[in-house]
Amino acid sequence: MTTTLQPAIGPEAPSKKRSLKRFERYSPIAATVVLLIVMLAFGGIRYDNFLSGQALLDLFNKNSYLFVLAIGMTFVILTGGIDLSVGAVMAMGTVIAAQLLSKGWSPALVIPVVLVISTVLGLLVGLMIDKFKIQPFIATLAAMFLARGLSLMITDRQIAITDTFFQKMNLTHINLWETTTNTRRGVRVSDVYTTWSVVIALLILVIAFVVLHYTRFGRTVYAIGGGESSANLMGLAVARTKISVYAISGLCSGLAGILYSFYTASGDPIVGVGYELNAIAAVVIGGTLLAGGAGYVLGSVLGVITLSVIYAYKDFDGGLNTGWTRVMIGALVLLFIVLQRVLVARRK
Amino acid sequence: MLSNTQSYADSPDGTGDRPVATPIVEMSGISISFPGVKALQNVAFRLFPGEVHSLMGENGAGKSTLIKALTGVYTIDSGSIRVAGNDVLFSGPGEAQNAGIATVYQEVNLVTNLTVAENIMLGREPRRFGMIDWRAMRKHSRKVLADLNLDIDPGSLLESHSIAVQQLVAIARAVDINAQVLVLDEPTSSLDAREVGELFTIIRKIRDSGVAILFVSHFLDQVYEISDRLTVLRNGELVSEHLVHDLPRIDLISKMIGKDLAALDELEEGTKREATERVSGGAFLHAEGVGKTGSIKPYDLEIHPGEVVGLAGLLGSGRTELARLLYGADKNDSGAITIKGEPVKLRSPRIALDNKIAFASEDRKAEGLIGDLTVRANIVLAMQSERGWLRQIPRKQQDELAEKYIKALDIRPTNPEALVRNLSGGNQQKVLLARWLITEPKLLILDEPTRGIDIGAKAQIQKLVASLSDEGMAVVYISAELEEVLRLSHRIGIMRDRVKIAEIVNQGVTVNDIMETIAAEAGQPA
Structure with a gap:
């Protein structure tokens, strides 16, 4: 036996190095933060008012549904799966909501119905993936066509929502503080709102953060991404957890549909095409590994903000x-995939 | 953690007499079959508290199947499992764990993307107000690790540690679930000597606290060092159970390998080889210091035309790994190979084929034959690939070739259009041989060509090998059956623990000589 592994037992590194090593796992998310700061700084230098309070809050206001989609997607990707159906399920949510509201249903009933339908759809997808060992890519692709098709069967055009509650959610601003802006016509005072x-x-x-980091269910999600057969041999509830993440993604998609119909005051069967890819x-x-097992839901939110900044560039710059x-x-995306590869390779 | 299992403090030192106690695990009449395979037949097994019990047997003997039956991974077809006196029927690893049976598998089955603490406590995390209490988790893990003399940070990621440490963390997890039974399946296969020593210290400590340990290893030295008792399986059946100090190694090996050879010997009268010197005229292939890290230690080997070189050794001793390097199926990372005096880099099977080296794999289903093709198609496969797929062998020539080899090797049924998967194991083996013989190799490597086939076919294949070598073909013959290797080979390379430990000329050598060489303590001259 001439091969020597690193000292196996006993103090293997001074404690200072240890504590540093503990932070190494946050490096992908740190990269996202740095990128975001650079992008915001670039926008601030290049465009007037890019960093004004309202412009920053609009990064959230305009994309609230995308946050919810990305949060649901994070659960799925952490287990090593993928969910291609989220955009279509979101559209289905808007259409079901608009249709039921136009029939005079109460919003107090409509919203739970949308959430239950989308969750059940996700549950069925999860069952297909777990019980019949179907690739998540294929199962959710089928669900995508199904949800989109159902939306188009309900209506082939946009339905306006006149319900007062939805209108209220559309128009109500939560005013945070007052701000003064200098315009050519003089000083204007306005509310910064969300x-x-x-x-x-x-x-x-x-909720997602607490579930992922402070419940056994959440830790099982990570364990499955780290190695499904290992997690199974460790006696964890692999099947139940795998099915649940698709149900959670379905629930989030339905909720995103509700938020989208708040935002546009309409139900639209062709909305959200390609949103699964944005998510x-x-x-x-x-910074979440597509292979699963590593990443943070907070990172996904930073990812959405990064996308929002790119959209804001376009809004501020007529030339784009x-x-x-x-x-x-x-x-x-390419940059971050390469970054992940490098980090994983270095760790090995 | 270790203290609250029932104690057998009266057991003097843990190595000698076992206490007269009831077994913690009692399996009886266990049978499991998979499509086409009887993996276990009516096997009985028992495990006492406070002992290390080794499960021994060659590949396919049923060790893993028995372990998986006990740990709830497989469901048994018949038989009964009693744990601590209660009949149990586990439907998954989780249930077995709850019944106090913890398992550490050969490949570390933990999740490396999470922390050490989580890997110890996953599924059993301490909670406060329904939320995981991370501080309590780290604190508890630190204590468990300290009990095993492991000084690592429970908050560090598991993947930042060596395989050896990961293995110990797996054991820490197993111990921490208050296991009454700890199953260790090949826990030492990736550890070096010092790490094995540390592991054994820990195993003894756990054993002395009254836990029953089921240990599996193909390293005989380790089995004799750590075990109190052992059970031998062969071909899915129970052979016997012994106290370790009652069973000399040589008897163990013969029990593992089995002797159903009297019948074969009669068929074999004609083929017994004389250890003639066939070394004149230079070697066909010469390997010097050829090895591959983690697979096989560097070895020297010379093979002459017309010579049969046998490789003997137990499962996992490196027989197949050695052969795979000669065929380019694996790439060597040290040493050099020359063929007829010319240096050759065997980077791929393609290059080996070009040099007239053929390899009939031990796993004929997965690596050799294509079950859904006909006998004819399988026979011409290698020749066709040598010609390139654009130059189709004419159907007439295919038929002639198939006809010829079906006759020469006595393949049954004689129909060349029969599907290979419907043939018996022995006939499949002959089809595989025919495929390589068509390419007229100068060196034929046969890995377990007679495993799992009936005695008649066995003798035919052996005779064929003998006549091929008489015609000048060099053969490397790998078999777990020492008698077979002895009968056919001119020279024999003996393998143990992935090292070629000896090479002997087959002159007056007996099975016992080889067994003694294999069984000799490591470090002693063979």
Whole structure:
């Protein structure tokens, strides 16, 4: 036996090095934070009012539904799966809500119905994946077509929502503070505001964080991503957890649909095409490994903000179009995948 | 953690007499079959508190199946399992764990992306107000690790530690669930000598606290060092149970390998080889210091035309690994190979084939034959691939070749259009041989060509090997059956623990000589 592994037993490193090593796992999320700061600084230098309070809050206001989608997606990707159905399920949520409201249903009934339907759909997808060993990619692709098809069967055009509660959620501003801006016409005083949708999204974030880090269910999600057969041999509830993450993703998609219909005061069967890819991109940019087992829901939220900044560039700069934003997102996703590879390779 | 299992303090020193106690685990009449395979047949097994009990047997003997039956991974077809006096029927690893049976598998089955503390406590995390109490978790883990003399930070990620430490963390997890039974399946296969020593210290400590330990290892030295008792399985059946100090190694090996050879010997009269010197005219292949890290230690080997070189050794001794390097199936990372005096880099099987080296794999289903093709298609496969797929062998020539080899090797049924998967094991083996013989190799490597086939077919294959070598073909013959290796080989390489420990000329050598060489304590001259 000539091979010597590192000292196996006994003090293997001075404690100072140890404590540093503990933070190494946060390096992908640190990269996201640095990137975000750089992007915000760039926007602030280049565009007027880019860093004004309202512009920053709009990063949240305009994309509250994407936050919720990305949070649900994080659960799935942490187990090593993927959910391609979230955009379509979100659209289905808006359509079911608009249709039921137009039939005179109460919002107090409509919202739970939408959430239950989307959760059940996610549950069925999870059951397919677990019981019949179908690839998550295929199962959720099927669910995507199903949800989109159902939405189009209900209506093939946009339905306006006139319900007072939805209107209220659409229009109500939560005023945070007053601000003065200098415009050419003189000094203007306005309120900096956010919306109830953002509050709901942040609430979901807190719940998701607690579930992932302070419950056995959450730790099992991570364990499955680390090694499904190991988790099974450790006696963890692998099947139940795997099914649950798809149900959670379904629930989040339904909620995103509700938030979207607050935002647009309508139900639209063709909305959200490609949003699943935005959600996946946000999760990846947020530092979560696509292979599962490593990442943070907070990172996914930072990922969504990063995407929002890119959209804000477009809004502030008339010379940029949607093509440009997609190239930018693509480049960032690529950058982060390469970064993950390098980090994983270095650790080995 | 270790103290609250029932104690057998009266057991003097843990190595000698076992207390007269009731077994903690009693398995009887256990049978398990998989499609086409009877993995276990009517096996009985018992395990006493405070002992280390080794489960011994060659590959396919049923060790892993028995362990998985006990730990709830497989469900048993018949038989009964009693744990601590109660009949149990586990439907998953979780249930077995709750019944106090903890398992550490060969490949560390933990999740490396989480912390050491979590890996110890996952599924049993301490909670306050329904939320995981991370501080209590770290504190408890630190205590468990300290009990095992492991000084590592419970908050560090498991993947930052060596495999040896990960293995010990797996044991810490197992111990911490208050296991009454600890199953260790090949826990030492990735450890070096010093780490094994540390592990054994810990195993003894756990044993002395009254835990029953089921130990599996293919390293005989380790089995004799740590075990109190052992059970031998062969071909899915129970052979016997012994106290370790009652069973000399040589008897253990013969029990593991089995002797169903009297019948074969009669068929074999004609093929017994004389250890003629066939070394004149230079070697066909010469390997010097060839090895691969983690697979096989560097070895020298010379093979001459017309010579059969046998490789003997127990399962896991490196027989197959040695052969795979000669075929380019694995790449060597040290040493050099020359063929007919020319240096050759065997980077892939393709290059080996170009050099007229053929390899019939031990796993003929997975690596050799294609079950859904006909006998004819399987026979011409290697030749076709040598020609390139664009130059299809004419159907007429295919038929002739198939006909010829079906006759020469006595393949049954004689229909060349029969599907290979419907043939018996022996006939499948002949088809595989035919495939390589068509390419007219100069060196034929046969890995367990007679495993799992009936005695008649065995003798035919042995005769064929003998006549091929008489015609000038060099053969490397690998078999777990020492008698077979002795009967056919001119020279024999003896393997143990992934090292080629000896090479002997087959002249007046007996099975016992080889067994003694294998059984010799490491470090002693063979």
